[in-house]
Amino acid sequence: MINSPDPTNLTDIRNLDLVATVRSGRVLVAGAGVSGRGAIAMLKDIGCPEVVVVDDSALGALVAADFSVRHVTTADARDELADAVAIVTSPGWRPTSPLFDAAAEAGVPVFGDVALAFAGDCAQLWGPKRTWLVVTGTNGKTTTTSMLAAMLGEQGAAVGNIGVALYDALTAEPRIEVLAAELSSFQLHWAPNIRPDAGVLLNLAEDHIDWHGSYENYGLDKTRALRGTVAIYGADDADVVEHVEKMLKNDELGNSVVGFTDGPPEAHQVGVRDGMIVDRAFGGGDAAADDSGPGIVIAPVAGISPPGRAGVLDAVAATAMARSIGTSPEQIAAELETFEVRAHRGQIVHKANDVVWIDDSKATNPHAADAALSGHERVVWIVGGQLKGAEISPLVAKHAHRLQAAVVLGVDRQLVSDALSRIAPAVPVVVIDDTDKVDAMAKVCMAASEYANPGDVVLLAPAAASLDMYSGMAERGDLFAQWAQKVTSTDG
Known part of the structure; x- marks a missing residue:
């Protein structure tokens, strides 16, 4: 195992009283974005005597002025460490930052805004402690969190990477009782103290390895979501299961461990039987309930949005999380029936001539594209972009049988095309060489429409990042939706 490039003593941080620590002296806030602003506001509420914003951009000075605190650059921040008691970092800052190396030498602990928010809430700084439900995984976090928030009704809200910012959620009126928190591996790395009421680890695939130092460390940071009262894990994901088995062996989990x-x-799982989501873990609304019987039928999987296996897994995971705090089957079923997936995450954007066009532009790596492809029998696949070194051949081999055609675009189009030609030579492949983002997507959709037959799905699941041609995956998906409608407007 490669040791995590982490300059902080995590054992000490877990045992620290973070509220007392930040009340005792100067605290540096690394980063002046949304997380940094929230951290400053929390520190002000907690009673930190001195806050210093560390940021090299012009935004840093503006944010510092807004909060009437000092601002320094990263180059000058080391001089502030002598009298500092902590650094609260924005999640994107790497553990290998020179500032954090200096902090380690000075004995100054480093943690994130999530750690501070959790500590403050446990200390009841903003009223009685809330219920924390943490969702993480390589793919499917946003859809699962959105489903969970819907199931919670008025008592809950999506927070973290989507929905309401953490500080705003903790100070909201009317009060938010249950936080459905989507947390990234970065946020969890900097929150070693988090012990949610329930946490779910959906899946694992290689991602952000340069940041974490190794795939093992990436997985270990993700598993922090499982260190609370109820641990819910993807029982169909071999890497997740391996981590959970190690944690059970090392007595790092409680008695409430539930698979989906x-x-x-x-027993001790939530799953699908005869087309219905069935709970065999939370019979009485808690993980200690008798689960020896056939289970509680929750809701049908037919009609779940997004369609396909990935959507079903997200729905089952969200159901398990909601059941862990006693949400009724009736409420869960009602929300799943009306839930609409967020844009670019398996969203149906057009239907024409018995062909369904699906935007899964968020499938920016092979793992996500695998989940997207698995849900459909006959696919015209739109694929390509920035592979970032990812190997696409296994994905092609796994799904060649369902491909009616492939339309390839993006900077790594030749790599994708070569893999298709080598592994699935019977699949028609159209390569779009145009690098203009609008013209390229127009040609992509025209080519896809020519190969799509009744009963097919035209699926944008690129298995690659978008920044070679687009401002982001949202722009890529939006243009796909626009051209899907345009190229079929005169058909039939």
Whole structure:
């Protein structure tokens, strides 16, 4: 195992009283973005005597002025460490930052805004402690969190990477009782103290390895979501199961460990049987309930948005999380029936001539594209962009049988085309060489429409990043939706 490039003593941080620590002296806030602003506001509420913003951009000075605190650059921040008691970092700052190396030498602990928010809430600084439900994984976080927030009704809200910013959620009126928190591996790395009421680890695939130092460390940071009262894990994901088994062996989990699956659930699982989501873990609304019987039928999987296996798994995971705090089957079923997936995450954007056009532009790596492809029998696949070194051949091999055609675009189009030609030579492949983002997508959709037959799905699941041609995955998906409608407007 490669050791995490982490300059902080995590054991000490876990045992620290963070509220007392930040009340005792100067605190540096690394980063002046949304997380940094929230951290400053929390520190002000907690009673920190001195806050110093560390940021090299012009935004840093503006934010510092807004809060009437000092601002320094990263080059000058080391001089502030002598009298500092902590650094609260924005999640994007790497553990290998020279500032954090200096902090380690000075004995100054480093943690994130999530750690501070959790500590403050546990200390009841903003009223009685809230219920924390943490969602993480390589793919599917946003859809699962959105589903969960819908199931919670008026008592809950999506927070963290989507929805309401953490500080705003903690100070909201009317009060938010349950926080459905989507947390990234970065946020969890900087929150070693977090112990949610329930946490779910959806899946694992290689991502952000340069930041974490190794795939093992990436997974370990993700598993922090499982260190609370109820641990819910993807029972169909071999890497997740391996981490959970190690944690059980090392006595790092409580007694409430629940799997979720898209197959028939075993005891202590939530899964799918005869087309219905079935709970065999939370019979009485808690993980200690008797789960020896056939289980509680929750809701049908037919009609779940987004369609396909990935959507079903997200729905089952969200159901398990909601059931962990006693949400009724009736409420869960009602929300799943009306839930609409967020844009670019398996969203149906057009239907024409019995062909369904689906935007899964968020599938920016092979793992996400695998989940997207798995849900459909006959696919015209739109693929390509920045592979960032990812190997696409296994993905092509796994799904060649369902491909009616492939339309390839983006900077790494030749790599994708070569893999298709080598592994699936019977699949028609159209390569779009145009690098103008609008013209390229127009040609992509025209080519896809020519190969799509009734009953097919035209699926944008690029398995690659978008920044070679687009401002982001949202712009890529939006243009796909626009041209899907335009190229079929005169058909039939």
